[in-house]
Amino acid sequence: MYRDGARKSIWQEEIKRFSSETGFHHQYDAAIVGGGITGVSTALKLQQSGKKCILLEAANIGFGTTGGTTAHLNDFFDTTFKEAISDFGEDNAKLLAEVGQEAIGIIETNIRNYNIDCNFERKTAYLFALDEKQEKQLQDIVDGASEVGHEMRYVDEIPFPIPFKKAVSIPDQAQFHPIRYIKALAEAFINAGGMILEDCLCENYDEQEDEVILKTSKGEIRASNVVYATHIPPGLSILHTTNAPYRSYAMAFSLKDENYPKDLGYDLIDPYHYYRVQEINGEMLLIAGGEDHKTGHEEDTGECFSRLENYVRKYFDVETAYYSWSSQYYEPTDGFPYIGKLPGSKGKVYAATGFRGNGMIFGTISSQIISDLITDGSSKYENVFNPSRIKPIAGFTSFVEENAVVAYDFIKDKLFKEKITSLSDVTEGEAKVVKYEGDSYALYKETGGKVHLVKSTCPHAKCEVRWNSAELSWDCPCHGSRFNVNGKILTGPSVTALQRVDPEDSES
Ligand SMILES: Cc1cc2nc3c(=O)[nH]c(=O)nc-3n(C[C@H](O)[C@H](O)[C@H](O)COP(=O)(O)OP(=O)(O)OC[C@H]3O[C@@H](n4cnc5c(N)ncnc54)[C@H](O)[C@@H]3O)c2cc1C
Structure with a gap:
């Protein structure tokens, strides 16, 4: 792996x-x-x-x-310049506005100095509003950008087959192979x-x-x-x-009509969808991302891919989905x-x-x-x-909210745990956190019957892990530590694995 x-x-x-x-x-x-x-x-x-x-x-x-990742290189961010001005003041928002081109400049310099073949390309980005609420959001984004001297221009067309109400183009963005x-x-x-x-x-x-x-x-x-x-x-x-773990989903599709959009695209749905193309092994593919949620807060993470694919198929002439993967990022409260x-x-x-x-x-x-x-x-x-x-x-409100959610997750999962009396109570392909002989376990039974049993308490801050069916991992909803079915650490902050238990010992 x-x-x-x-x-x-x-x-x-x-x-x-x-x-x-x-x-x-x-x-x-x-x-x-x-x-x-x-x-x-x-x-x-x-x-x-x-x-x-x-x-x-x-x-x-x-x-x-x-x-x-999906490796769009932007000089506008998930935190809009309007929000930055309102929460950090105009000078700091202007400083934020410098970060994007400075970072893209560092990447370009490295590429030049080390002669790196990483498909780096300058692109135009399009932000588009799909309804009236998003139109207002877009206007705020444009206003904020203009206050920090960042260029966003309203346009009548976008290179994506998605009906939109209003759209802006942003020059000098980029993409690469990370x-x-x-x-x-x-x-x-x-x-x-x-x-x-x-x-x-x-x-x-x-x-x-x-x-x-x-x-x-x-x-x-x-x-x-x-x-x-x-x-x-x-x-x-x-x-x-002050940081909350979130997951986002990405898929890469070939299109029947070969009508690949050349630029970068983002709608303003919450959570938003993002688009770019990438050539891999001689084949052009459309990468679409979205369906973000707080780690450990989606019952069936596999469903996130179905939703993303259905959404993309509504607008693009999809032939084959070649890749689908998810990954984690951190939301700062301010x-x-x-x-x-x-x-x-x-x-x-x-x-x-x-x-x-x-x-x-x-x-x-x-x-x-x-x-x-x-x-x-x-x-x-x-x-x-x-x-x-x-x-x-x-960020004060979201700081309080995020930490209230962590406290709730901590208590709820400890109180409401299913009790089982035998490992045969779990069917093949199923994963569950269960109470068994007085202890809490995260249990995954493979198709074929092999059981993977680990203690379910995350060693980092003692929250209970939850199943991520899309990536076959146990994810901690509190601070984002993740473990494979054998308890091995995939993602910090935990530096200790989930304790592995031999199912045979538990059955005896
Ligand atoms: C689906 C998705 C799409 C995204 N798309 C974009 C995008 O288009 N543009 C963009 O700018 N950003 C995007 N992001 C965000 C961006 O990808 C991440 O913020 C970025 O990759 C983080 O890089 P990093 O080096 O800080 O962390 P990582 O890439 O996570 O690297 C951290 C490394 O530290 C190692 N590590 C952790 N703990 C320890 C330890 N205790 N000891 C030793 N090693 C340890 C890990 O194994 C890991 O390899 C996206 C995020 C997601 C989830």
């Missing part, structure tokens, strides 16, 4: 193993944890600036959401003297006066600075209460990402999270911000994206 789910994403074939079992030292200037776009970009940037770096990855490069890109960055990192260690889970850290000691599954590693580029930092942190010093750290540990659906951009800009903070001690973005910021107004 090269990705944190059972389904194959469109990018996955390009994943390559880098693992270096031997030859790593135990002392570095910087240890970067996490081999997605954030970690690989940051490791390369720091290595280029003269730091001796090691990149530590629990599984393989591209295993996390970067292997399950795995080809980070794979090349990882190679450049190694060529510059960097070290990559895969299958290395970082469990915790001890921050001392002059260094940080990282405890990992491959032993202790000491570094002057540590960067958690893990999408959400491991362990328990305030960032787990709408801005958290990039900088990890709250609670004495200043040597950094983190980058809360990217919403814009992590190609925020992950890339994190490499600039964090390397500036480590090498120069400051960044123009350090205050606005400060992970320790407290915004009493912005």
